[in-house]
Amino acid sequence: MWARLDPDADRPKQLVAALASGNASRALELGTETTATRAELEKALAKAAQSPENLAAAFLDLNRLVAHGMDRVAAFRLVADLAQPYPGVAEAHFAVALAGYATGLTDRAVVTASRDEVEAALKLKPDWDRAALLKGEILGKDSPSTAIAWLESFRATHPESKAVAGALAQRYIGEKRFAEARAVFEALRKSDPENRDLAFGLAAIAIQMKDWATADVIRNRLKALGVVLEDRADGTIWKLG
16 A cells, blocks of 8 residues: 555565565564564674664564564563673663563563563663653553552653653553543643643543533533534533544
8 A cells, every 4th residue: 555655665665575575584674574583583683783773673673573473472582582692782672571571471580581671771771761661561560559650750750751651641540540640641731732632631531530620621622623522411421523
């Protein structure tokens, strides 16, 4: 579809060719999914290592490639082995942690390894909110409160991270800490006052808190932004149309 919409673009042609040929090394370079052997992956990573940017991108795509047709635990072990020669690459540690998370974290050894690897990624890139989010997910498997504490601490030092703020708000909602979730959404909305998703999120929280007045105010704001709303029969709760 991409190739048809943009006939002059080279990248979709390369992607299609890589998939059609089953060339895993080329597919990894391009960020596609296909079956790959360990040797092919090692070769592709070694080639990507000629450029720090390419190597980082290759590790961020690695899980999608090895997970294709492979047992999750086996994929985790393979990713860990492939990442071993690259201890100074944050994305390599992130890839291992992500592979561990994908197993479901039912094995304590995998849990420990995943935590260690995401910590290593954050040590190399302390401002990386994607790694911060993954750490929150890993911690949340054992303890939602520990995940919340981590996200709160990261947000305190990185207030510009909207992704972490959003994840924190969702964690608050999951624990029915609606007032704290609303405070996070309100802070986000100050920098993006016309964001409809944030407005709807605030309204949903207001409804959970039975704050009908606030919900109605936000409803009117959404209408002003052109969002179609629909009343329920009882006239008390509304939703996006």
